[in-house]
Amino acid sequence: MNYITIGEFGNKVCISLTKIMGSEYEAVYKEVTKNNGVCLHSVMISKRGSNVAPSIYIDELYEDYRGGRALGEIVKDILNVYRQNAKEVRINMDFFTRFETVKDRILYKLINRERNTRLLEEIPYVKWNDLAIVFYYLFEEERFGKATILIRNTHMSMWDVDLEDLYKNARSNMLKLQPEDFMPIGHIINDIILDCNNGSNVGIRAVGILHGEDAVLHGEGVVMYFLSSESRYFGAAVLLYSKSIKELAERLERNLIILPSSIHEVLLIPDDNVAETAFYRDMVRDVNDTQLEPEEILSYNIYYYDRFTEQITIKDADMM
Numbered sequence: 542m543n544y545i546t547i548g549e550f551g552n553k554v555c556i557s558l559t560k561i562m563g564s565e566y567e568a569v570y571k572e573v574t575k576n577n578g579v580c581l582h583s584v585m586i587s588k589r590g591s592n593v594a595p596s597i598y599i600d601e602l603y604e605d606y607r608g609g610r611a612l613g614e615i616v617k618d619i620l621n622v623y624r625q626n627a628k629e630v631r632i633n634m635d636f637f638t639r640f641e642t643v644k645d646r647i648l649y650k651l652i653n654r655e656r657n658t659r660l661l662e663e664i665p666y667v668k669w670n671d672l673a674i675v676f677y678y679l680f681e682e683e684r685f686g687k688a689t690i691l692i693r694n695t696h697m698s699m700w701d702v703d704l705e706d707l708y709k710n711a712r713s714n715m716l717k718l719q720p721e722d723f724m725p726i727g728h729i730i731n732d733i734i735l736d737c738n739n740g741s742n743v744g745i746r747a748v749g750i751l752h753g754e755d756a757v758l759h760g761e762g763v764v765m766y767f768l769s770s771e772s773r774y775f776g777a778a779v780l781l782y783s784k785s786i787k788e789l790a791e792r793l794e795r796n797l798i799i800l801p802s803s804i805h806e807v808l809l810i811p812d813d814n815v816a817e818t819a820f821y822r823d824m825v826r827d828v829n830d831t832q833l834e835p836e837e838i839l840s841y842n843i844y845y846y847d848r849f850t851e852q853i854t855i856k857d858a859d860m861m
Contacts, residue, residue: 547582547603548572554584554599557616565589571596576804576836577656586623597622637678637690640700646679647692648719649711650775651804653840664693665704670855671842674781676711679718715782719770723785726767726808769806776805777839780853790848799844799853800825803837809846818843818857 545553551570558568566588573581573596582603587594602615636642654661654673667674676692697707768783769776780786780799786809790797795811798821802808810821821843829838845856 545607547600550603550606551582551584551599553612554602554616554619557612558584558586558619561616561620562586569594573598574660576652577838578659579834579836584619586619595623595626637696638699640702643678643700644710645714646681646718647676647707647711648679648714648775649674649676649708649778649781651675651778651780651839653838656838664691665697665707667704667708669781670844670853671840674708674778676707712782715778719772719774719776719779721779721783721785722767722769722771722773722776723783723789724767726765764811766809767806768809773805777801777803777807780807780844786846786853787848787851790846794848796848797846798856799846801839801842801844802828803833804839805837807839807844812845821856 548570555568555570559566562568566586569585569587571583571585573583575581581598582600583596583598585594585596597619599619602618606612606615651669651672652675654668654671657673661673661675664675666676678690678692680688680690692707697704766789768779768785770779786797789809789811793811795813798810798812798816800808800810800821822841825843826841829841842855844853846853
């Protein structure tokens with residue numbers, strides 16, 4: 542086994558790539574902090590004069606190297622991935638210096654506060670229960686598809702915009718660009734099975750028995766509903782503006798239990814005043830610990846919608 546740190550491995554890969562590709566190209570090793578403090582490691586390759594640098598994650602390749610795989614084979618694989626995906630162009634990012642030119646595509650998402658304490662020191666956010674509302678720019682370019690840029694405190698200073706205005710602007714955009722998607726979970730069962738990479742698949746793992754269009758939890762007659770955005774991307778944020786939550790609670794004349802299935806969706810269950818909070822919390826814990834990637838976890842708490850106050854709070858909060 543090769544006893545080498547991943548940083549040393551990444552730098553060795555970069556040196557080899559630069560030798561092979563020549564002086565027109567630059568390869569740089571970088572640590573990338575994802576949601577919930579998850580740290581991944583990448584090699585970024587760019588052509589001189591281009592400000593586009595694809596990130597190729599090397600965590601699995603590092604384990605291969607430690608297991609005895611030759612460095613040359615690994616570098617060859619990285620080159621193949623780069624050549625298949627690289628687009629040697631330059632993007633003019635001057636538009637990002639002015640709030641007027643970015644404001645129509647600024648959105649928000651929900652992340653866990655406790656698991657992102659270091660990140661939250663660098664970005665604007667609004668507290669919501671045990672979560673944080675954070676902001677991002679949705680970038681769409683014909684040559685690259687979709688990408689996101691996390692809004693940081695430095696951007697706020699550059700734009701001379703305060704948090705209140707940023708939130709109001711993002712909320713307006715969410716209603717237009719990320720409309721809610723609500724249905725009995727049985728409606729999406731086939732989509733979930735076919736697309737195991739979609740974040741919504743985790744919700745189905747909490748379901749014991751399916752009857753037609755409705756999901757019955759552990760045979761106890763509890764109907765489960767799916768709530769996300771139409772894009773199913775950071776869809777848990779729909780909680781902040783959903784009309785379906787209020788309509789469902791009024792129609793059933795029940796308060797609602799909200800299970801945070803992932804950062805991409807939540808599940809709604811009418812409160813029957815029978816099932817204990819611990820039962821639902823154990824369900825959420827099991828999904829988080831066994832079915833999700835660490836960066837997809839939203840919370841270990843469960844939430845409660847009161848149809849009289851129209852408020853969502855942590856149910857029997859212990860602020861885990």
